[in-house]
Amino acid sequence: MNLGELEKLVLNYFWRVEIADTKQVYAYFEKQRGGSLNTIQSTLDRLFKKGLLKRHKEGHAFQYRAATQRKAFIGQLLKEVTEDFTLADEDSLLTAFVSLSTGLNQRQLDKMEKMIQDYRQKMIAKDAPSNALEDKK
Amino acid sequence: MIFGETAVVLNLLSIVAFSVLLMIVVVSAFIHLKGDSLSRYSASSRRQFYWLLALSPWFVGLLAVTLLLFSGSQYFPLLGVFELLHWHHPEEFVFSSWHSLSLGVAVAYGSFLIMRSVKKLIVNHCRVKQLHALAEPDKNNFFQLDANAPMAFTAGYFRPQCYMTSTLHSQLTAEEYTIVRLHENEHARCADPFKKWFFQLLTAFFPLAIARQLNHAMSLAMEQNADAAVVRVITDKAKIAMTLLKVKRLSLGIHDHYRLEQDALCHFGQPDREQDTISERIHYLLSDEKESVLPIYFIMLAAIPLSLVCALSADLFHHVIEYSLSH
Structure with missing residues (x-):
């Protein structure tokens, strides 16, 4: 679906005022x-x-x-943009922070969280002797 | 039948097409056999290498033609080496020959792939433009979208911009927001959306499974590169990894919303690969091992013997076909 510049402005107007007739819209945009x-x-x-x-x-x-309300409309546009990204190949054009793919479950994420926490503990333990040495100084 | 310079150009183009095909076979075999073992190299190094692989059929094709062109020239310094290369009726191009048929198929298929990719680019560009019109920039020029899906991404091919939905923003702490912003800014700085599109165009000439593997690997390298850019500012790697995980958990909440399209796509082995993407990014972030670097310039030198092999194979292939057709 393509939207012209004025169409977008009019749509934004209706997300604010809820209901209006042609003359009211014209009066606003004039x-x-x-x-x-x-x-x-x-x-x-x-x-x-x-x-x-x-x-x-x-x-x-x-x-x-x-x-449709603003959120729902943007949600639909987002979905269309993501469809472009996902139709050819899941990782294709979108450079998203994390992908929308569903290949992971909660258990696997928990496992990864545990791994990060272990790493953090390891770093704290590694830094502890040098911190103690600095305190002594 | 065509004679003269036009015939020479057409004959050269058919050699390029043959060399491209040969290199696609070579690169595909390499990716199939060794693709997974590249993960031990640094993200930036892998990124360069994947570009090299995707461009290699065209690069080698052009080099092979250059070698063939100069092999008959007295000014060519390595004249003796190329005695094996000799032209077969270079100034004669027959439209009803196998040369013409193979060139026709290659041009038609190439044009189809290019047009399909350009169409995809234009459609997506229009949609992103619409989305952009409804987004509001915050003080960091990170465009905010009023939507329920918790998403952050970079889009736009010529002037890439970073977007984040209001739902995601509301669930992130200031530090997490900075991590996401730095990550996406790096994508925008590197013009990754356009590069991804161009890489997809190059890999579209490869077999589908290999193209997917290459695109997935490039996508992972780009993400790891963007993660590395965050590490340069925020040194707490565990915090970055936790933010990744948090956003992933939030996105799983909208999982059902997108399920229909995902399921209708029949991704070949995709769920396993996605599992690798997020876990590989986290493993890469937290890894203390010194990264290996691929000797890119040394690998680039391999293009010269490969071009020679392609040029010789074109010659050999020519003999085989002409022999089998005339006997």
Whole structure:
């Protein structure tokens, strides 16, 4: 799904105001960046067709609101980005701090934690004689 | 049939294609037999070596053609050595020949792989751009994403940026946040997302299992390199390892969310490899052993005899094919 610059701005607007009609959206963006009512109308229509806005009729005008909340939308985008990374090869394009792969279980992680703690103990024991020597000095 | 310089170029291209194929076989055999034993070398050394392996088919192919080109020249200093190399109708290229067929297949397959990779790059670039539009930079220019998945990553091919989700940020201490930030900054500094893409493009010419093994090894080396960059600032290696483990534990919480795509992929041996990735990173971090360094420049010298072998094999292969076709 591709989003234009104005579409993103309008979506951000709906994550803040919850519900608005075309004229309210136009009034907001006219002050912010100019543009015509028609541009806003077609942007709202595109976002509705993309399933990002919901609408219902009140009198003669449509009332719009966001179909998904900000967190859910970003979560969906993140999922799409990760899909690009995982489809060809699990370790492919993403340089993530840790991968999303599920190849480890809790027991194996516990085992690794134990290993790190042992290392820490070993380092403390190694440093202890030199610290004692410094204290004596 | 084509005569003249165009025919020479086409004949040279078919030799490049043959040399590339031969080197892919050689590198694949090496990775299959010795790939796992490279882990004892330093991450930066391995990283250089994997680049060398991925580039070697093209490098050797070009070198083989250069040797063939100069083998007939009186100005070439080692003229006597190359008496074995001789041209077969170099200024003549027949479209209905096996030369033409093999070159056609190589060009078509190569173009397909390049186009597929470029398409993937463009699609991903657009998605990352969308994500970026919804991210807010913090005071360290680490872009924050308002999402439930606990993730930190670097994305973007031409101007890579580091991203962290609000959920992960909220669960990290200041020191852990610094560790993640330094790690991701190193990826951004090295332009790792673009390099990963380019490496994938190069390895796409290898058999799938070998390409996966190479990509996995390169990915691991990049991660270990980024971990090493953190160690230069935060010397407590145990703390870095614990942060790695903590983020891994948090990511396991969203495990089910991603399960569907992961399961639908049929990764060949991937779960075992992932186990190696995190444990290898931790082992590498905590290791006190002195790292071995691969003699990269010495290995690069091997390209010269390999190019000669490729050039001779192209010649030999030519004889075999022409003999079997005409008899």
